[in-house]
Amino acid sequence: SRSINLAVIPGDGIGQEVVAEGLKVLSAVLPQDVKLETKEYDFGAQRYHATGETLTDADLDALKKHDAILLGAIGDPSVPSGVLERGFLLKLRFAFDHHVNLRPSKLLPGVATPLAGEPSIDFVVVREGTEGPYTGNGGTIRKGTEHEVATEVSVNTAFGVERVVRDAFARAQARPRKKLTLVHKNNVLTFAGHLWTNIFNKVAEEFPEVTTDYIHVDAATIYLVTDPGRFDVIVTDNLFGDIITDLAAAVSGGIGVAASGNINPSGEFPSMFEPVHGSAPDIAGQGKADPSATVLSVALLLRHLGYEAEAARIDEAVSADLAERTGKPARSTSEIGDALAVRVAG
Amino acid sequence: SRSINLAVIPGDGIGQEVVAEGLKVLSAVLPQDVKLETKEYDFGAQRYHATGETLTDADLDALKKHDAILLGAIGDPSVPSGVLERGFLLKLRFAFDHHVNLRPSKLLPGVATPLAGEPSIDFVVVREGTEGPYTGNGGTIRKGTEHEVATEVSVNTAFGVERVVRDAFARAQARPRKKLTLVHKNNVLTFAGHLWTNIFNKVAEEFPEVTTDYIHVDAATIYLVTDPGRFDVIVTDNLFGDIITDLAAAVSGGIGVAASGNINPSGEFPSMFEPVHGSAPDIAGQGKADPSATVLSVALLLRHLGYEAEAARIDEAVSADLAERTGKPARSTSEIGDALAVRVAG
Numbered sequence: 001s002r003s004i005n006l007a008v009i010p011g012d013g014i015g016q017e018v019v020a021e022g023l024k025v026l027s028a029v030l031p032q033d034v035k036l037e038t039k040e041y042d043f044g045a046q047r048y049h050a051t052g053e054t055l056t057d058a059d060l061d062a063l064k065k066h067d068a069i070l071l072g073a074i075g076d077p078s079v080p081s082g083v084l085e086r087g088f089l090l091k092l093r094f095a096f097d098h099h100v101n102l103r104p105s106k107l108l109p110g111v112a113t114p115l116a117g118e119p120s121i122d123f124v125v126v127r128e129g130t131e132g133p134y135t136g137n138g139g140t141i142r143k144g145t146e147h148e149v150a151t152e153v154s155v156n157t158a159f160g161v162e163r164v165v166r167d168a169f170a171r172a173q174a175r176p177r178k179k180l181t182l183v184h185k186n187n188v189l190t191f192a193g194h195l196w197t198n199i200f201n202k203v204a205e206e207f208p209e210v211t212t213d214y215i216h217v218d219a220a221t222i223y224l225v226t227d228p229g230r231f232d233v234i235v236t237d238n239l240f241g242d243i244i245t246d247l248a249a250a251v252s253g254g255i256g257v258a259a260s261g262n263i264n265p266s267g268e269f270p271s272m273f274e275p276v277h278g279s280a281p282d283i284a285g286q287g288k289a290d291p292s293a294t295v296l297s298v299a300l301l302l303r304h305l306g307y308e309a310e311a312a313r314i315d316e317a318v319s320a321d322l323a324e325r326t327g328k329p330a331r332s333t334s335e336i337g338d339a340l341a342v343r344v345a346g
Numbered sequence: 347s348r349s350i351n352l353a354v355i356p357g358d359g360i361g362q363e364v365v366a367e368g369l370k371v372l373s374a375v376l377p378q379d380v381k382l383e384t385k386e387y388d389f390g391a392q393r394y395h396a397t398g399e400t401l402t403d404a405d406l407d408a409l410k411k412h413d414a415i416l417l418g419a420i421g422d423p424s425v426p427s428g429v430l431e432r433g434f435l436l437k438l439r440f441a442f443d444h445h446v447n448l449r450p451s452k453l454l455p456g457v458a459t460p461l462a463g464e465p466s467i468d469f470v471v472v473r474e475g476t477e478g479p480y481t482g483n484g485g486t487i488r489k490g491t492e493h494e495v496a497t498e499v500s501v502n503t504a505f506g507v508e509r510v511v512r513d514a515f516a517r518a519q520a521r522p523r524k525k526l527t528l529v530h531k532n533n534v535l536t537f538a539g540h541l542w543t544n545i546f547n548k549v550a551e552e553f554p555e556v557t558t559d560y561i562h563v564d565a566a567t568i569y570l571v572t573d574p575g576r577f578d579v580i581v582t583d584n585l586f587g588d589i590i591t592d593l594a595a596a597v598s599g600g601i602g603v604a605a606s607g608n609i610n611p612s613g614e615f616p617s618m619f620e621p622v623h624g625s626a627p628d629i630a631g632q633g634k635a636d637p638s639a640t641v642l643s644v645a646l647l648l649r650h651l652g653y654e655a656e657a658a659r660i661d662e663a664v665s666a667d668l669a670e671r672t673g674k675p676a677r678s679t680s681e682i683g684d685a686l687a688v689r690v691a692g
């Protein structure tokens with residue numbers, strides 16, 4: 001009999017509320033014969049304040065035993081900027097080698113977009129997750145003086161770039177439009193830019209059916225608002241991916257519905273799934289958060305574990321729910337979760 | 347009697363066409379007593395192909411003698427990516443210490459925006475121009491092998507950050523809303539992030555009337571499409587500024603009307619003014635390019651040299667011209683330039 005052994009990290013702010021709905025929908029969608037085990041972990045601001053810890057080696061050993069991880073949100077104004085980001089979120093991505101950061105953008109019927117007209121948006125960003133300016137390389141000298149110098153080093157390796165580029169080509173190959181766009185800034189960041197561009201062109205030869213394209217990151221932001229329909233799959237560096245996926249989320253219905261997966265494709269370590277939105281402390285505990293992004297992250301999680309039919313049922317349920325929202329009174333976090341659980345079960 | 351000794355760099359693609367109109371409007375707006383001298387320089391793809399040179403020391407010495415520089419666009423597909431960018435555009439910004447890269451965004455009446463609703467957009471980005479990941483620091487080892495490692499080093503100094511932050515505060519102070527937003531990614535790029543944030547907070551104490559705000563660059567792209575009205579002055583790093591100003595241009599009427607100044611506030615070296623758009627080789631030589639961005643760059647140039655009334659006349663002329671475009675047949679580059687020259691002279 002099949003089973004899913006899931007690590008659950010509600011985290012901070014609205015994390016608790018949205019994760020509860022994600023689990024509700026997960027339980028509802030899974031067939032009877034799949035045994036779901038969950039274990040909750042208390043990472044985040046509270047644990048940091050109580051113990052000074054963000055993510056210990058023992059924590060990593062414990063998390064490693066799970067099939068996958070569902071995360072709500074980590075981050076609180078009471079913790080200095082960078083502590084939980086570097087000490088938890090990025091530490092986990094690096095420790096579990098989450099090099100494929102997958103962020104789909106699809107404008108669903110009935111969902112409001114800040115763009116005029118009726119843009120058709122359906123693309124996936126494959127963001128590299130373990131290199132670039134995110135490695136923590138760099139440093140500061142003469143801190144706090146008028147002679148301070150601070151550096152940030154973007155590290156890019158042939159190994160790291162090739163595996164994520166190959167993953168993106170395979171995803172493009174599997175989609176109807178079969179188009180892959182490399183986003184970088186190879187006219188200025190020429191060292192990293194040449195590495196990315198050369199590897200992209202080399203791997204392209206193995207995927208003759210995939211149409212390829214290159215766009216500078218600055219121009220990519222223009223296309224994301226003037227012609228988002230041109231994109232099918234995008235592959236990009238860690239920092240550029242961070243920036244353009246927030247913009248992509250904004251134009252395709254907002255971060256209330258943006259899901260993401262931090263994937264280790266080899267399966268050596270569990271992959272982690274999380275909504276793109278943060279902990280939103282301003283609305284935490286009020287039942288106002290939209291759990292859709294978390295529920296869609298559960299769909300990515302199921303797809304990753306091979307439950308394609310169940311993932312598709314969740315996608316359809318969220319689509320249908322969003323399509324019926326216009327003109328209706330706002331529902332609470334758990335009301336939306338209940339409605340989605342009913343839809344996926346039916 | 348007054349005089350302006352201008353270096354003119356038409357450059358590649360549509361650069362020639364738009365610069366001609368910029369000069370037409372400049373001549374028309376200047377009072378009789380101001381003597382305008384211009385000298386044209388042949389930088390760009392043609393010179394590179396003919397001589398292998400992009401910008402020599404002798405060129406820099408010649409350019410140094412001018413009061414200001416007007417640039418059309420540099421870049422051509424026949425030149426490998428990075429050669430003209432690093433060898434000309436960035437070399438000039440660095441050689442002439444253009445540390446204030448000024449990019450105003452204003453959605454003018456009658457101008458189409460890709461955003462729904464009627465957003466009110468009127469802000470200025472002060473982009474640092476001589477540091478960050480643009481310094482060319484970094485390198486490649488084992489190039490072309492499966493063990494290649496390429497690095498890009500973002501260099502940030504207290505000196506460099508403080509002068510641009512102070513410039514931005516002064517600009518915010520001089521505007522009615524007096525609001526300054528720092529855009530960075532200080533939760534991940536913690537070395538550079540702390541430097542920027544600390545200096546921003548320190549300089550803020552000297553400007554008690556200016557309201558301050560901090561936004562991560564990823565979130566800034568969301569606000570630029572969902573709530574651009576929240577911004578008044580933005581100060582940011584070289585790379586983040588590159589990215590968000592293209593997005594800002596897109597939402598506030600497109601790069602056809604986006605002007606920029608590469609400013610050396612001390613006046614030690616001439617400042618350079620250029621449209622944000624590139625050389626657009628696909629439409630070059632067809633009279634299709636909109637010269638408005640170049641004409642608005644001429645206004646920034648005049649304002650920088652102290653010709654405030656003339657700069658304002660150009661801004662008004664472009665505004666009026668744009669407001670009357672809807673429903674009219676498209677005009678050629680020179681027809682638009684002629685119309686603007688008539689307006690500013692009147």
Ligand SMILES: CC(C)[C@H](C(=O)O)[C@@H](O)C(=O)O
Pocket residue numbers: 085086089090242276533534564
């Ligand atoms: C919180 C932060 C570390 C993170 C990132 O920059 O990757 C977030 O913005 C994201 O996109 O997941």
Ligand SMILES: CC(C)[C@H](C(=O)O)[C@@H](O)C(=O)O
Pocket residue numbers: 187188218431432435436588622
């Ligand atoms: C062409 C390139 C070097 C340049 C930059 O990145 O600064 C351009 O994108 C700009 O914004 O002026």
